Amino acid sequence: MSIALADEIRIDSESDIVVARKLVRDTATSLGFGLTDVTRIVTAASELTRNIYIYAGSGIMRCRPVASDARRGVELVFEDKGPGIADISKAMTPGYTTSRGMGMGLPGSKRLMDEMDLKSAVGQGTTVVVRKWLHK
Amino acid sequence: MTAENISVISLRNLLLVTVPPDPDDETISALQQKILESMARHDARGLVLDISTVQTLDSFFARTVMETVQMVALMGGRTVLAGMRADVAVTATQLGLSIGATQTALDVDRAFDLLQGEIQGGRTA
Ligand SMILES: Nc1ncnc2c1ncn2[C@@H]1O[C@H](COP(=O)(O)OP(=O)(O)O)[C@@H](O)[C@H]1O
Ligand SMILES: [Mg+2]
Numbered sequence: 001m002s003i004a005l006a007d008e009i010r011i012d013s014e015s016d017i018v019v020a021r022k023l024v025r026d027t028a029t030s031l032g033f034g035l036t037d038v039t040r041i042v043t044a045a046s047e048l049t050r051n052i053y054i055y056a057g058s059g060i061m062r063c064r065p066v067a068s069d070a071r072r073g074v075e076l077v078f079e080d081k082g083p084g085i086a087d088i089s090k091a092m093t094p095g096y097t098t099s100r101g102m103g104m105g106l107p108g109s110k111r112l113m114d115e116m117d118l119k120s121a122v123g124q125g126t127t128v129v130v131r132k133w134l135h136k
Numbered sequence: 137m138t139a140e141n142i143s144v145i146s147l148r149n150l151l152l153v154t155v156p157p158d159p160d161d162e163t164i165s166a167l168q169q170k171i172l173e174s175m176a177r178h179d180a181r182g183l184v185l186d187i188s189t190v191q192t193l194d195s196f197f198a199r200t201v202m203e204t205v206q207m208v209a210l211m212g213g214r215t216v217l218a219g220m221r222a223d224v225a226v227t228a229t230q231l232g233l234s235i236g237a238t239q240t241a242l243d244v245d246r247a248f249d250l251l252q253g254e255i256q257g258g259r260t261a
Contacts, residue, residue, distance in 0.1 A: 014161045021158065021192060036223040039191065043227050046194040094232055102195040108231035 006064035006077070011052045020049045020061050027063050028074050032134055040112040041074060041132050047105035048078040048128055054099055056082020056125065066131060073114070073133035081125040088118055142167050146178040150251055152244065157189040164197055168204045175211050182251035183208050186244050188219030198233040205238050214254060216240065218247035 007027070009020050024045040028038045045061065052059035059080030066075040085091045092110070097103035106128075110116040113130040120126040142163070145152040151174055155167060171183065185201070187193070205215045216239045220228075228235075241247035 018158060018160045025191075036226055039221075039223040039227045040230065042192050043194050043231060046192050046196075047231075050194070050196060102199055102233070104195045104232040108195065108233075111230050111232070112227065 006062040009061045009063075010058070011049050011061060011080075012058045014050075014053055017046060017049045017053060020063075021046050023061075024063055024074075024076065027065070028132075031065055031072065031074055033074070033132070037132065041076075044109035044112045044130055045076055047109050048076070048130070051105055051126075051128075052078055052080045052082070054101075056080030059125075071133045073131055075129065075131045078128040078130075079125070080127075084122040084124055084126055085118075085120040086122050088120060092118070142170055144170060144174045146174065146180065147248075149179070149181040149255065150184060150248065151175060151178060151180045151182070152184045152186060152248075154186040155190050157191050159190075159197075161196060164200050168200055168207075171204055172207055172211070175208055175213055180213055181255045182213055183215045184218050184244055184247040184251065185215060186218050186247075187224075188221065188243070190221070190224060193220075193224050193228045193233070195231065195233060198228065198235065202236060202238070205236075214239070214251060216247040216250055218242075218244045 007023055009016060009023060011020065021042050025038060025042045028041045033041065049061055059078065059082065062077040064075055066073050090096050092106050094107045095103040109130060113132050115131040117129045141156065143154045153171055156163065159167070175183065208215050217235065218241045220240060239250065241250055
């Protein structure tokens with residue numbers, strides 16, 4: 001089994017969100033995800049990269065194919081050194097926002113993907129990891 | 137992508153605006169501005185927003201669309217969202233987006249029928 005290197009994109013401006021979406025779309029499509037799953041994965045990437053841009057100002061997204069046991073899929077990592085999230089369960093509540101947003105980015109991305117891990121420390125930053133597995 | 141690339145067609149008292157496939161936030165904001173200006177300039181009564189090529193409808197985009205629909209309504213116009221792809225609709229629903237009471241149609245043709253029926257009906261009533 002080979003270890004795939006991750007493609008990495010810096011998120012510094014809102015136009016980087018479009019670049020991130022394109023990379024995720026190309027990766028998910030080439031891994032064999034169907035159109036609806038590709039749209040789910042790209043939409044989650046759009047939400048999570050925008051969170052980096054809005055709340056942290058800058059950060060990175062990494063995108064790579066993953067394999068475990070007999071499963072294959074895609075993993076996206078969103079990492080920033082921004083203000084962090086004080087109350088994660090609040091942030092995961094649909095409709096909760098500190099920016100006049102819709103408050104659907106975090107809870108919605110969790111629903112669109114198969115797995116989501118969120119780690120955050122106030123004053124240090126936030127890391128969100130999401131995965132989607134191919135279903136045969 | 138800039139505002140100049142956004143197609144706005146005025147037909148009788150209706151506007152047809154086509155949203156590009158993968159717009160950045162700036163383009164989405166420019167789109168809203170252009171729609172409101174065009175509604176006023178053409179004294180339009182309705183707006184058909186063609187989203188048939190849109191690949192990603194995230195919460196920022198959805199909020200701007202909802203806002204635009206409300207502003208158009210304040211200007212006395214009705215909006216129909218035309219041609220949302222099935223995968224985009226499934227994803228938006230799962231994300232938890234709701235487009236409220238906004239009318240939708242399968243394609244631009246049906247959207248025009250819908251608006252013309254309503255606007256004509258409203259006038260003669
Ligand atoms: N990367 C991040 N850094 C700091 N705070 C964040 C980050 N991502 C999300 N948050 C916080 O979590 C809240 C909910 O995020 P989200 O569900 O995407 O909704 P919205 O962005 O519309 O507010 C945000 O309003 C913000 O307070
Ligand atoms: Mg968000």
